[in-house]
Each structure stands twice: as structure tokens, then as C-alpha cells.
Amino acid sequence: MAWALTPLTEDQREVQRLAHDFAQHEIAPYAAQWDRDAYFEPSLVEKLGALGFLGMLIPEEYDGLGLDTLTYLVALEEIARVDASAAVMLSVHNSLPTQMILKWGSEEQKERFLKPMARGEMLGAFALSEPEAGSDAASLRTQAVHDGADWILSGTKAWVSSGTKGDVIVVMARTDSPDDRRGARGISAFIVTPDLPGFSVGKKEDKMGLRASPTVQLHFSDMRVPGDRLLGAVGSGFIYAMQSLDNGRLGIAAQAVGISEAALRLAASYAAERKQFGHPIKEFQAIQFKLADMAMRVAAARSLLHAAATAKDRGERITQFSSMAKLLASETAMAVTTQAIQIFGGYGYVKDYAVERLFRDAKVTQIYEGTSEIQRIVIARELYSKR
Numbered sequence: 001m002a003w004a005l006t007p008l009t010e011d012q013r014e015v016q017r018l019a020h021d022f023a024q025h026e027i028a029p030y031a032a033q034w035d036r037d038a039y040f041e042p043s044l045v046e047k048l049g050a051l052g053f054l055g056m057l058i059p060e061e062y063d064g065l066g067l068d069t070l071t072y073l074v075a076l077e078e079i080a081r082v083d084a085s086a087a088v089m090l091s092v093h094n095s096l097p098t099q100m101i102l103k104w105g106s107e108e109q110k111e112r113f114l115k116p117m118a119r120g121e122m123l124g125a126f127a128l129s130e131p132e133a134g135s136d137a138a139s140l141r142t143q144a145v146h147d148g149a150d151w152i153l154s155g156t157k158a159w160v161s162s163g164t165k166g167d168v169i170v171v172m173a174r175t176d177s178p179d180d181r182r183g184a185r186g187i188s189a190f191i192v193t194p195d196l197p198g199f200s201v202g203k204k205e206d207k208m209g210l211r212a213s214p215t216v217q218l219h220f221s222d223m224r225v226p227g228d229r230l231l232g233a234v235g236s237g238f239i240y241a242m243q244s245l246d247n248g249r250l251g252i253a254a255q256a257v258g259i260s261e262a263a264l265r266l267a268a269s270y271a272a273e274r275k276q277f278g279h280p281i282k283e284f285q286a287i288q289f290k291l292a293d294m295a296m297r298v299a300a301a302r303s304l305l306h307a308a309a310t311a312k313d314r315g316e317r318i319t320q321f322s323s324m325a326k327l328l329a330s331e332t333a334m335a336v337t338t339q340a341i342q343i344f345g346g347y348g349y350v351k352d353y354a355v356e357r358l359f360r361d362a363k364v365t366q367i368y369e370g371t372s373e374i375q376r377i378v379i380a381r382e383l384y385s386k387r
Contacts (some may be wrong), residue, residue: 072094
């Protein structure tokens with residue numbers, strides 16, 4: 001298990017051990033094959049749910065574990081060290097749809113959706129981005145029109161993680177009039193399930209990394225959404241999404257730290273075994289300096305992540321903190337996996353060794369849940385907002 005800079009309680013260490021053991025026994029033997037086949041193993045949802053990992057941040061009254069953020073992120077890192085695809089499924093479910101329903105959902109919605117999501121009986125997904133609305137998410141075009149007590153939803157969502165397996169999908173859609181656009185204030189959130197007529201799954205992306213996590217387009221063709229599926233207030237959906245992304249970015253940061261830790265450990269082990277010029281390459285200063293820099297980056301990223309999680313658990317506003325943690329961790333993941341491949345040399349470039357998969361998985365952490373460029377914008381804006 002990874003070295004933690006923030007002292008963990010015995011309860012936190014127990015959850016960490018549980019996540020570590022699960023990852024080693026239930027995921028590690030199959031992760032490489034799942035990646036090659038771009039295969040999502042459905043039994044993971046049931047198994048993770050049985051252990052409580054799909055309800056870590058949900059209060060016990062809604063059948064969750066009611067854990068703190070740091071405990072959740074420590075467990076998520078252990079999963080990510082073995083398989084980043086499983087980790088992103090866990091992260092999206094725990095940080096976006098469940099938290100949005102918990103914070104803004106009605107009691108009926110919590111009973112109907114949140115409880116089974118906490119138990120692992122329903123998997124959550126989140127649909128914000130569109131083919132023409134990525135970083136500029138407020139420009140989305142999916143439209144919901146009031147029709148009696150219901151809403152008629154039409155449009156296409158892109159880059160939906162777990163989209164083929166999601167049982168509960170929180171969808172962002174415009175509820176303002178095409179003749180009276182209100183920007184971010186014209187967007188609402190809806191709880192959508194695949195059984196609604198007019199729902200269909202579109203193109204499945206053939207990705208470079210995270211291949212065992214299905215990423216798809218979702219199509220809504222005049223889909224009638226019952227009025228009780230509106231999440232919170234009309235016109236507040238984009239605000240809900242942006243606030244929830246603070247949680248999501250911490251999850252992606254934990255995923256990135258897990259990827260980095262795995263690459264560091266593999267590189268250090270390989271450097272101790274690989275001999276050139278009659279010596280293990282770990283004895284060469286060039287390799288030592290690479291490993292030292294990698295270890296320093298991982299420690300710094302984990303430290304910032306844990307500090308952000310602790311701040312969140314204290315009830316502090318963490319918009320800037322979460323962007324910093326996500327930015328540092330994702331860029332660390334890319335830097336550390338790149339150097340790990342360099343240490344492996346030619347062997348790092350072939351699929352026989354896990355560092356190749358870690359390198360491919362690392363790249364997307366700089367892109368989703370807000371690109372590195374967007375994180376820098378958020379951090380800079382927050383500097384001035386505090387003056």
C-alpha cells in the first residue's frame with residue numbers, strides 16, 4: 001500500500017487495506033486483459049457495492065457508509081494503482097450523481113435512486129459534455145421542454161463514462177427558451193434512466209486509455225421525462241454540476257496519484273533487477289535522479305490531495321484547492337509514467353509490461369473533469385476572488 005503523508009486513523013487504514021486486497025485479488029489478475037478487450041466487467045459493480053465502496057460518501061440513513069472524503073480517496077487510490085478504468089467508474093459514481101442527488105434531491109428521489117446506488121444495485125453516470133460543448137459546458141444544446149407535468153428531452157451527450165452500464169444518469173439540459181437564452185442559468189438537471197422511451201446509446205469511443213471503462217454518446221429523442229425526475233430547482237443544474245465537479249476533481253486526482261504510485265513502484269523494482277554494464281541500473285545516477293524526482297512528485301501530489309480532502313471535510317470551500325490537486329496530480333501522472341517508460345527502455349514500449357498501460361491511462365487525467373488549462377483558469381480566478 002502507498003505511503004500516506006497525512007496520518008491515517010486505524011479505521012482509514014482498514015478501509016485502505018480492504019480496497020488494496022480487493023484490487024489485488026479481484027482486479028489485478030484481469031486488468032491487462034480487460035484493457036486489451038476494452039471489456040467492462042459487470043460483476044465489479046455488485047462486488048464493490050457489497051463492500052460498500054459505491055456508497056462511501058452517502059450517509060448511513062441512505063444505506064451508505066457515511067465515510068469522510070479522505071477515507072474515500074485513499075480507497076480510490078488503491079483501486080487506481082491496479083486499474084484506472086475501475087477507479088473512474090468508482091469516482092464518477094461516488095462524486096457526481098450520488099452527491100448531486102444527496103444534496104439537491106427530494107426525499108422520494110433519495111429513496112428511489114440514492115439508496116440502491118449506495119448498495120451497488122444501481123450504477124450512476126453523469127452527462128454534461130456534448131459533441132460541441134466540452135470546456136465551454138454552458139453552451140450545451142440538449143433541450144428539455146415542459147409538457148404538462150413532464151419534460152420532453154432531446155439532444156446528444158458525449159464522453160459519458162459508464163454510459164452503457166449506467167442505471168441512473170444525471171443529465172444537464174437547457175430549460176430556457178431558444179428565444180430567451182439565459183446562459184448557465186438556463187440549464188437544469190434531470191435524473192434519467194435507460195428504460196425511458198427515446199433513450200439510446202450511441203457511439204462507443206475506441207480510446208487510447210481507460211479502455212475497460214465504456215465511454216459513449218447518449219441520445220435522447222423526444223424522451224418523456226416524468227416531472228418528478230427534475231433534480232432541484234429549474235435553472236440551477238449548471239450550478240449543481242460545477243459545485244459537484246469540486247468533488248469529481250478530487251476523485252480524478254486520486255486516480256492520477258494511484259497511477260503515478262504504480263508506475264513509480266514498477267520502475268523502482270525494474271531498476272533493481274535490470275543490469276547493464278555489469279550493474280543494476282538503480283546504481284546509475286541518471287536512474288537514481290529520475291526515481292528521486294518521480295517519488296518527490298508523487299509525494300507532493302498526494303500531500304496536496306489529502307490536504308484538499310481534509311479541508312472539504314472541515315466544510316471549507318475547495319474550488320481552488322480541488323483544481324490545484326487535480327492539476328498537480330494529473331501532470332504528475334503524465335510525468336511519472338513517461339519517466340517509468342524511459343527507465344524500462346524498449347520494454348516499456350510494449351504491452352507485456354504494465355507501465356505502457358499506465359502511460360495511456362494517465363493522459364486522460366489531464367483532460368476530463370476539466371482540462372489542465374481549465375484548472376489553471378479556475379485557480380487564477382480564485383486568487384482574485386479572495387481579494
